[in-house]
């Protein structure tokens with residue numbers, strides 16, 4: 798386990814086994830980070846977040862307050878999770894719309910050979926288990942993405958979407 802010494806002293810930060818937290822990470826009050834998580838430099842995690850097992854948080858990722866990230870997730874650079882959002886198990890976020898390992902001449906692509914495409918998950922939105930979120934799409938406030946959906950378009954606020962490609966099933970009139 799490697800963590801910044803200032804964070805290690807805090808009694809409102811609950812850490813599982815084998816957690817790595819790089820330098821320059823900001824973590825709010827009363828945060829849980831379970832086993833085998835890796836938090837990269839520059840990430841910001843708000844208050845009262847629950848980050849369950851096997852979660853990778855990429856560099857400079859911003860996570861708001863009261864966010865719950867279930868097991869086995871990678872929150873890549875360019876993804877923003879606003880306050881109160883929920884990420885189910887095994888969700889696939891993306892940040893490169895046309896990914897390739899090599900250039901046309903066969904040379905290996907470098908970090909500057911691709912275009913970062915952001916994804917924003919707005920206040921109170923939920924993403925079901927196993928969903929895939931194609932980058933460049935916003936998940937609107939209080940929207941819900943069904944388990945296994947493939948989101949290829951922006952999801953309007955208060956809207957339930959499902960399927961591949963994800964389509965609106967209905968509007969959400971009552972938040973439970």
Ligand SMILES: CC(C)(COP(=O)(O)OP(=O)(O)OC[C@H]1O[C@@H](n2cnc3c(N)ncnc32)[C@H](O)[C@@H]1OP(=O)(O)O)[C@@H](O)C(=O)NCCC(=O)NCCS
Nearest residue numbers: 867885886924925926941942943944945946957959960966
């Ligand atoms: C989408 C969801 C919220 C719908 O729940 P619901 O309102 O009770 O809907 P129902 O179960 O009555 O299903 C309504 C219709 O949507 C379909 N449906 C439900 N879930 C679906 C899904 N994940 N993908 C595709 N279609 C789905 C049903 O088959 C049904 O279709 P039909 O009317 O043709 O029979 C729920 O199924 C879901 O996926 N929840 C997310 C669970 C999850 O991932 N939790 C995370 C825990 S880590």
